[in-house]
Amino acid sequence: MPESRCLQGIWSSPWIFIFAASGSAVGLGNIWRFPYVLGQNGGGAFLLVYCLCLLLVGLPVLVAEVALGRTVRSNPIDTVNDLSERRIVHKAWVIVPWLAGISGFLILTFYSVIAGWSIAYLERALSGQFKDISQLGAEAMFEGLLANPTEMLLWHSVFMVLVVLTVGQSVTRGLSALVRILLPALILILVGLAAYSISIGNMTKTLEFMFAWSWQDITFDVVLAAVGMALFSLSVGMGAMFSYGAYMSKRMSITRACGIVVGVDLLVALLAGLLIFPLVFSFQIDVEAGPSLTFVSLPIIFGGVPAGQVVAGVFFALLVIAALTSAISMLELFVAWLHEKFYIARLKAALLLGIVVWFIGIAVLLSFNHWDNKIVFDLNFFELLDEITSMILLPVVAILLSVLVAWFIPRTMLQNEMITKQSNHFEWWYRTLKYISIPAMVVITLAGWIGA
Numbered sequence: 001m002p003e004s005r006c007l008q009g010i011w012s013s014p015w016i017f018i019f020a021a022s023g024s025a026v027g028l029g030n031i032w033r034f035p036y037v038l039g040q041n042g043g044g045a046f047l048l049v050y051c052l053c054l055l056l057v058g059l060p061v062l063v064a065e066v067a068l069g070r071t072v073r074s075n076p077i078d079t080v081n082d083l084s085e086r087r088i089v090h091k092a093w094v095i096v097p098w099l100a101g102i103s104g105f106l107i108l109t110f111y112s113v114i115a116g117w118s119i120a121y122l123e124r125a126l127s128g129q130f131k132d133i134s135q136l137g138a139e140a141m142f143e144g145l146l147a148n149p150t151e152m153l154l155w156h157s158v159f160m161v162l163v164v165l166t167v168g169q170s171v172t173r174g175l176s177a178l179v180r181i182l183l184p185a186l187i188l189i190l191v192g193l194a195a196y197s198i199s200i201g202n203m204t205k206t207l208e209f210m211f212a213w214s215w216q217d218i219t220f221d222v223v224l225a226a227v228g229m230a231l232f233s234l235s236v237g238m239g240a241m242f243s244y245g246a247y248m249s250k251r252m253s254i255t256r257a258c259g260i261v262v263g264v265d266l267l268v269a270l271l272a273g274l275l276i277f278p279l280v281f282s283f284q285i286d287v288e289a290g291p292s293l294t295f296v297s298l299p300i301i302f303g304g305v306p307a308g309q310v311v312a313g314v315f316f317a318l319l320v321i322a323a324l325t326s327a328i329s330m331l332e333l334f335v336a337w338l339h340e341k342f343y344i345a346r347l348k349a350a351l352l353l354g355i356v357v358w359f360i361g362i363a364v365l366l367s368f369n370h371w372d373n374k375i376v377f378d379l380n381f382f383e384l385l386d387e388i389t390s391m392i393l394l395p396v397v398a399i400l401l402s403v404l405v406a407w408f409i410p411r412t413m414l415q416n417e418m419i420t421k422q423s424n425h426f427e428w429w430y431r432t433l434k435y436i437s438i439p440a441m442v443v444i445t446l447a448g449w450i451g452a
């Protein structure tokens with residue numbers, strides 16, 4: 001298919017895909033979600049399973065999503081419609097991109113609220129509120145934020161405005177410059193902060209917690225959480241990477257590019273763990289605290305760090321940008337579809353979708369205070385959305401998408417796309433996807449549901 005078919009154009013440099021995809025992958029998932037899920041799932045055993053999931057499930061599914069995107073150069077919904085018109089696949093498969101879009105959309109409703117917390121902390125950092133803060137002070141600060149829906153609404157709204165304005169522009173333009181600076185800066189500041197945290201915190205316990213494991217710690221819950229986390233963290237199963245694949249230059253090897261994205265994503269998550277846990281153990285913060293873990297630990301670190309106000313300001317600014325470059329990819333599927341199919345301007349499409357996300361986000365932020373009541377299965381609205389997306393939608397979409405690519409899309413179509421002069425990992429990827437990733441995802445997901 002000619003490169004000119006893509007309505008948004010092709011990214012000029014092959015590296016832009018790596019930056020954009022890493023920008024989508026690296027976000028609150030790495031810095032906020034990974035440490036607390038690691039904490040809730042026993043540490044080392046989870047990390048081990050998580051790395052295996054990244055390699056045997058996340059990477060092959062990521063490659064599948066990107067390869068399909070680049071092969072067809074269109075948005076996921078039109079792609080499946082097009083393939084069914086050409087009688088390559090049945091039209092029922094269109095359910096996959098729809099579910100993918102819906103899960104990205106639902107994730108954004110709570111992602112934006114958490115990103116709002118990061119903006120609130122940016123404001124607190126800049127006004128010097130972390131200075132010499134005690135553990136009790138940090139806990140009170142976080143609880144104070146959760147108890148204040150008006151403030152949460154303000155930052156959630158600010159974040160959604162940023163998302164709509166950024167997605168409203170062409171993805172090819174908006175992203176590259178931002179991520180090119182963001183990623184190296186984020187990694188650099190994480191290395192510095194992790195070194196500081198290690199120097200003042202409990203390193204021995206951290207290493208033991210993060211890297212030691214025993215067989216009996218590997219339960220189905222742990223495995224299911226690891227699969228969900230791997231898919232969430234790599235932004236797969238939501239059509240985001242598919243859309244970026246559609247803009248990817250033919251000159252880049254898909255497997256190599258995706259391998260780099262997985263490596264960067266894991267590196268950032270590990271650095272976040274090494275930043276948070278030394279402090280968690282030395283201050284005896286509950287490792288199973290859940291979503292509050294990162295937001296309680298970080299102020300304590302910044303409170304003691306030299307030039308803490310500036311460092312904290314830079315850190316939270318980077319975190320907000322990282323959240324932004326992830327959030328925009330969650331809306332990309334539907335924005336691209338509305339734009340390409342109905343010629344609705346990107347900004348208008350982003351605005352329409354953004355308003356709905358913003359509304360649902362209000363229910364999410366209220367579930368941390370006024371609507372804290374459990375709706376079903378002992379879960380409040382936020383927890384319910386989190387469970388539905390990471391335990392059901394993400395694995396189901398990832399499985400269906402992989403089955404579509406591995407069993408229904410003609411092999412030659414993918415081969416033509418993927419076998420290039422620089423790369424012949426096709427067989428390796430194809431077999432892993434077919435015989436390892438798909439069966440593993442099916443077994444783990446079903447077992448997790450039955451056990452849940």
Ligand code: PFF
Nearest residue numbers: 025027028029233235238240
């Ligand atoms: N991968 C992002 C993170 O770790 O923060 C979250 C994410 C981005 C999820 C894009 C889904 C998505 F479509």
